[in-house]
Amino acid sequence: MTLDLFASEPALERLQIEDAEISFARQIDLGEPTDEVLRELIDSTPWRQEAVTIYGKKHLQPRLVAWYGDVGRTYSYSGISLEPLLWTDTLAKLRDIVQDLVNERFNSVLLNYYRDHRDSMGFHSDDEKELGPTPVIASVSLGATRTFVLKHKTRPELSPVRLELPSGSLLLMKGLTQKNWKHGIDKQSKPCGPRVNLTFRRIVPR
Numbered sequence: 001m002t003l004d005l006f007a008s009e010p011a012l013e014r015l016q017i018e019d020a021e022i023s024f025a026r027q028i029d030l031g032e033p034t035d036e037v038l039r040e041l042i043d044s045t046p047w048r049q050e051a052v053t054i055y056g057k058k059h060l061q062p063r064l065v066a067w068y069g070d071v072g073r074t075y076s077y078s079g080i081s082l083e084p085l086l087w088t089d090t091l092a093k094l095r096d097i098v099q100d101l102v103n104e105r106f107n108s109v110l111l112n113y114y115r116d117h118r119d120s121m122g123f124h125s126d127d128e129k130e131l132g133p134t135p136v137i138a139s140v141s142l143g144a145t146r147t148f149v150l151k152h153k154t155r156p157e158l159s160p161v162r163l164e165l166p167s168g169s170l171l172l173m174k175g176l177t178q179k180n181w182k183h184g185i186d187k188q189s190k191p192c193g194p195r196v197n198l199t200f201r202r203i204v205p206r
């Protein structure tokens, strides 16, 4: 047997971003073509468009979401409280692949569906109490490539970081990333197709 090192997927690569612990893999093996996983998730997920309250005014989020996880892992953000749906076979399989790649355990996943270039996610940190002091978040992207932007919270001399997240990529955020940086997905003027992003998380028991 010959060992062909170059045939293997590139491992997660640590990005040199100050005050953050972020790694990235351009392409991971999901066990089936990414466009098939994308189609299945778009078609079979009970998507919801949540309302959020910002400065006392209700808005619909500019994307669709679904929340899956182990029983009882209720998650709340921006005044919404989500009861998880139970893991589907597809999502449990993706979770297991990601867990092995990053050597972490996850008990929930938030799915975000950006229907086209007009959908977006505002700047935020995933720093809710239930994620613990140093949240570990593994984010898988499927479909259209969108730009993930990071902005430091307290050091304006650090330029925003822009990362293109292609279909099949994996981004891992851990350590003090959420404490020090915000991130978001801007809407864009250039039309693009749908994108589904899965952020695997670990909710700490109360």
Ligand SMILES: O=C(O)CCC(=O)C(=O)O
Residues within 6 Å of the ligand: 110, 112, 121, 126, 139, 148, 165, 183, 184, 185, 197, 199
């Ligand atoms: O769509 C993305 O890449 C970002 C998703 C995200 O930040 C989140 O779900 O908290």
Ligand SMILES: [Fe+2]
Residues within 6 Å of the ligand: 124, 125, 126, 183
């Ligand atoms: Fe986030």
